[in-house]
Amino acid sequence: MSADGMPAALSPYVTTLAAYDLGPGSGGVHRGLPSSTLSVTIPEDGPVDIAWIGRPGPGRRLRAAVAGLHLDAAELRQPAGTRGVWLTLTPPGAAALLGVPAAALAGEVADLADVVPALADLPERLAGCRSWAQRRALVEQRLLAGLARHGDRAGRRSSRATLAALSGTARVEEAARLLGCSRRHLSGAVRGEFGVTPKEYQRLVRFETARRRLVAAARSGRTALAEVAAASGFADQAHLTREWRAMAGCTPTEWLRAEGPPAPPPPAPR
Template sequence: MFYVPGRWLRRAGLVPPAASGLVPAPELAARAAALDTLDAVQAWLHAAVAELGAGLAAAETGPGPTAAEHQVLAGLRAAVTAGETRVAALAQRCGIGRRRLHQVLVRWTGTSPSDYLRQARLHQARQRLDAGESLAEVAAACGFADQAHFTRWFRRAFGYTPGDWLQAGR
């Protein structure tokens, strides 16, 4: 997986994609394995940005989500808003299998269903913390096993602990 910040693409004269994209580039990855100097890495990065940018541009001109995929994405948003915390239940509410849900989400959001749900739960947790709920209440309400588990994921997602978030808000 290779993440290219939008500002790098703009600097190279390329237009960043409107959403996450996946560009298969096995040759690019093979060339990366042989890099052994800083100059070689920089040259590879310049070539990679151009190749991946062209691949993303080509992908964007392709067809958008089908009507069925739009329906899945809308069902997904509704289920997450309703508080769904399990991937199997999410797929069932969308009327598809877990595998199809995974395919649609990775294609159109660049993330797996479990990562998507975790991100949604963490953003909901941050809103609940802002509303004045305690850490333990928020952890339980947002589907985390315990407060420590919640704190670990919160820090990974946002770069600071829930306690730091609350203290900064005061």
């Protein structure tokens, strides 16, 4: 068992397993931002409507949604409520737990039942649970069953090393040098397995790092975008803002205002 209570066998593949509540002021609407992980969203009641922000065409109504790696944002609407279960997986976790390579899901969102028929009943089973402890235990049980079916192969350890090298470096050439391969070989391997280029994966990591720092700064009551940009690997605040517009469909400030944590209360008068 890991420090957060996750079964040790799942720890290399599951980065988040949590209950969520969008809150009464959200109207059941949430902006799904790009991330270095794949996500599974299972609403507590009814379906979820998902549309890609900035992409033409209609959205999709799904009972439970699986989203691959993507570099643009999506809008999620839950007509019947605001609560559910949220699960995020590392890219190797898609194959290890769901039996589907991450590349097959890249840039797309699909119904959980279509991706993993063995999990088609999971939303209804979760709806019948009486507590979060029961829901968490059920999800962990089903993920462990998936891991037993698909196996924890040695190749996935190599995949994790590849993503760690990309996450820990600023340039693709640096990651290739750490891994002892050419940039061309690294590019082909990453695109073939995860559905994005190495540079795109590094963009996802940098964006995700900036989002975490923005949230932490907002919670402290001090949102200094220039500092967040510098600490997250952006050239300057303008670079951060351009990347957020491209990947989130809004500026960092607009996102914080709509979905960020509440500002801390002012200090009590003395």
